[in-house]
Amino acid sequence: MGITEQTIVEQFPFWRAALVPRGRLPAAPVTVFVGCGTSYNLALSLAAAANGAGIAAIAVPAREWLDRPTAYWPRWQEASVVALSRSGETTETVAAAAASRAAGIHVTGITCAEGSSLAAESDRVVHAETHPLEGIVMTSSASLMLLMGLQIIGVTVGEDVVAAAEAALAATNTAADALIAGRSHFVYLGGGALYGVALEGALKLLEMSQTYAQAFHPLEYRHGPISLLDERTVAIMLYGDARPDDEAVLVGEMQAKGALVLGFGGPGDVSVPLGVAPALAGLAALPALQLLGERVAGAKGLDTVQPRHLTKVVMLASA
Ligand SMILES: O=P(O)(O)OC[C@H]1O[C@](O)(CO)[C@@H](O)[C@@H]1O
Numbered sequence: 096m097g098i099t100e101q102t103i104v105e106q107f108p109f110w111r112a113a114l115v116p117r118g119r120l121p122a123a124p125v126t127v128f129v130g131c132g133t134s135y136n137l138a139l140s141l142a143a144a145a146n147g148a149g150i151a152a153i154a155v156p157a158r159e160w161l162d163r164p165t166a167y168w169p170r171w172q173e174a175s176v177v178a179l180s181r182s183g184e185t186t187e188t189v190a191a192a193a194a195s196r197a198a199g200i201h202v203t204g205i206t207c208a209e210g211s212s213l214a215a216e217s218d219r220v221v222h223a224e225t226h227p228l229e230g231i232v233m234t235s236s237a238s239l240m241l242l243m244g245l246q247i248i249g250v251t252v253g254e255d256v257v258a259a260a261e262a263a264l265a266a267t268n269t270a271a272d273a274l275i276a277g278r279s280h281f282v283y284l285g286g287g288a289l290y291g292v293a294l295e296g297a298l299k300l301l302e303m304s305q306t307y308a309q310a311f312h313p314l315e316y317r318h319g320p321i322s323l324l325d326e327r328t329v330a331i332m333l334y335g336d337a338r339p340d341d342e343a344v345l346v347g348e349m350q351a352k353g354a355l356v357l358g359f360g361g362p363g364d365v366s367v368p369l370g371v372a373p374a375l376a377g378l379a380a381l382p383a384l385q386l387l388g389e390r391v392a393g394a395k396g397l398d399t400v401q402p403r404h405l406t407k408v409v410m411l412a413s414a
Pocket residue numbers: 131132133134179180181182183184185188231232233405406407408409
C-alpha cells in the first residue's frame with residue numbers, strides 16, 4: 096500500500112480523536128466560509144449544511160473574499176468568517192482572514208496546523224491532528240476539516256458516521272478496480288451540501304490521476320454535459336434526500352448511454368449504502384471518493400505522493 100492510500104485508510108482514528116465538543120459559531124447576519132482548492136470545496140459543502148441548520152451562510156474562494164467581498168455580500172463587514180486551511184499557510188486564505196479581522200470581523204480558523212499563520216489571524220482556532228504521513232494531496236485533513244466544520248454549525252458528529260465512512264470505504268475498495276477498468280471519463284454528481292463533496296471527489300481524482308473529472312448538481316448534468324457521456328464514463332452519484340427518485344432516473348439514463356454508476360446512498364452498478372442522516376452523507380462518502388482517486392492513479396501507474404505541478408502549500412508573493 097502506498098503512502099497516500101495509507102493516509103486514506105488509516106484516517107479514522109484521527110476522526111475519533113476529533114469527536115470532542117467544539118462550541119458554536121458566533122451569531123451574524125451571514126457566515127462566510129472561505130478557502131482555496133480542497134478547502135474551498137469543503138467551504139461550499141459547509142455553507143450549504145449551515146443553511147440547512149438555520150445559519151445563513153455562503154462560500155467564497157479566499158482570494159475573491161480578499162479582493163471583492165461586496166461581489167458576494169454587500170454589507171460584508173457584518174459577516175462572520177470561517178477560514179479553512181489544512182496548512183494554515185495558503186497565502187490567499189491567511190490574507191483573507193487578516194483583512195476580515197482588520198475590518199472588525201470575527202474569524203474562526205479551521206486547520207490541521209495549530210501554530211500556523213491562519214491560527215495567528217483567527218479569533219478562534221478549531222483544530223485536529225491529521226495523519227502524520229499526509230503529503231501534497233489532502234486526504235485525512237480534508238475529512239477532518241469537514242467534520243470540524245459540521246461540529247461548529249451544530250451537526251452532531253458521532254461514532255455512527257465514522258463507522259459508516261469506514262464501511263463505505265471498504266465497499267468502494269472492493270468494487271473500484273472492476274468499475275474503473277477501461278474508463279477514462281469521471282463525473283461526480285451531488286446537490287446541496289453534497290455538491291462541494293462532489294467537487295472534492297473530482298478534484299481528488301484529477302490531482303491524483305491526471306484524469307479530467309467534473310462535478311455537477313445532479314439534474315444540471317442533463318443540460319449539456321450529458322453529451323460527453325459514453326462507455327468510457329464512470330458516474331459517481333451522491334444521492335440527496337430531496338429528490339432521490341429523479342436522481343435514480345438520471346442514473347438509469349446514464350447507464351443506458353454506457354456509463355457505469357457508483358451510487359452512494361442509492362442505486363447504481365455498484366451501490367454503497369451510507370445509512371447516516373442527510374447532513375452527514377458527504378462526510379461518510381468522502382474517504383471512499385479519495386480512494387477512488389488513488390485507484391485510478393494506480394491503474395495509470397502514477398505516483399500520488401508527488402503529483403505533477405502540485406505543492407503542499409501554494410504561496411503567492413502578491414496577496
Ligand atoms: O488547505 P490549505 O493548506 O490552505 O491548502 C489548500 C490547497 O489544497 C489543494 O486543494 C490541494 O493540494 C490546493 O489546491 C490548495 O492550494
